[in-house]
Amino acid sequence: MATLHLDTATDTPHSPTSHARSSPSDSDNEDNLPYPGELSRNDFLADDFDSQTYLSTLRNRHQTLEDLRSDLRQRSQLLNQELLDLVNNNYEEFLSLGADLKGGEEKVEGVRVGLLGFEREIEGIRKVVAERAEQVGQLLGERKEVRRDIMVGRGLLEVERRLEELEGSLGIKNAAQDAESLASDSDDEEEDAEVEAFxxxxxxxxxxQFVLLNKLVTRLGPEHPFLQAQQSRIEHVHRTLLSSLATLLRQAKAAKDQDATLAVVRLHVLLDAEQDGAKTLQSG
Incomplete structure (x- = not known):
């Protein structure tokens, strides 16, 4: 450490200077000198602190070398005490951390048990969601089936409506009679058809309309019980319609009306009854 040199005179007591300094006025002047302030703590904490440079800045503190040494010694003791307190505090925190870690296994086990319970809750929720999803799927399937049944029901009602209209248009009065009674009455109906021109x-x-009826039955499925029950009515309408067309074809041929003959032949084609039309033309 650099030595701080202060200017101190060593005059003898007999010298004039010594006598002058011992005068009362000089004592008053010494009392009026500025009192040196406390050494700043921040000066010692600077990153670029250098002892020699720092002591060289203390030339104008107006204090004796012994007083300066005393201040530096006191500041050093304070810094040492702060360092000791800091170490003690950190050591106490280290010891408390060790005490906390000593029971860490139990805490880890508690966390593990909590996680297992949370996992079981999640699994339970997942099962509930899966069950609800399955229920929703079943309900959607049932809804789809209901819609399909509704569409089928509407189609069946449409079949019934068209059958009734055709039966009324063709003059079929007893639509519910069985196939044998319909076959026995076919000759009488044909005879009536020859009398009445359609x-x-x-x-x-x-x-x-009959072609549309057949397409509707095909789309709904001829195996449906309701359509199976209406099959005799459909066949009756088909036979009656062919009988009416045969009467028209004979009348057109007898009148030598080629346009009417071609028109009736086309109706036979729509009914896939070309052979029936050809037989009528040959027999007529």
Whole structure:
């Protein structure tokens, strides 16, 4: 450490200077000198602290070398005490950390048990969600089936409506009678058809409606119990319609009306009854 040199005179008591300094006025001047402030703690904490540089800045503190040494010694003791307190505090925290870690196994086990319980809760929720999803799927399937049944029901009602219209248009009064009674009455109906002439336009509308009826039955499925029950009615309408067309075809041929003959032949084609039309033309 650099030595701080202060200017101190060593005059003898007999010298004039010594006598002058011992005068009362000089004593008053010494009392009026500025009192040196406390050494700043921040000066010692600087990263670039250098002892020699720091002591060289203390030339104008107006204090004796012994007082400066005393201040530096006191500041050193304070810093040492702060360092000791800091170490003690950190050591106490280290010891408390060790005490906390000593029971860490139990805490880890507690966390593990909590996680297992949470996992079981999640699994339970997952099962509930899966069950609800399955229920929703079943309900959606049932809804789809209900919609399909509704569409089928509407289709069946449409079949019934078209059958009734055709039966009314063709003059079929007893639509519920069985196939044997219908076959026994077919000759009488044909004879009546020869007496009554059906307009071609009306027969065309009846034929187109019957074609649509067959398409509707095919789309719904002919194996449906309701459609199976209506099969005899459908066949009766088909036979009656063919009988009416045969009567028209004979009348057109007898009148030598080629346009009417071609029109009736086309109606036979719509009904896939070309052979029936050809037989009528040959027999007529």
């Amino acid at each position: 307009p071609i336009r009306k027969s065309k509308a009846q034929t187109e």
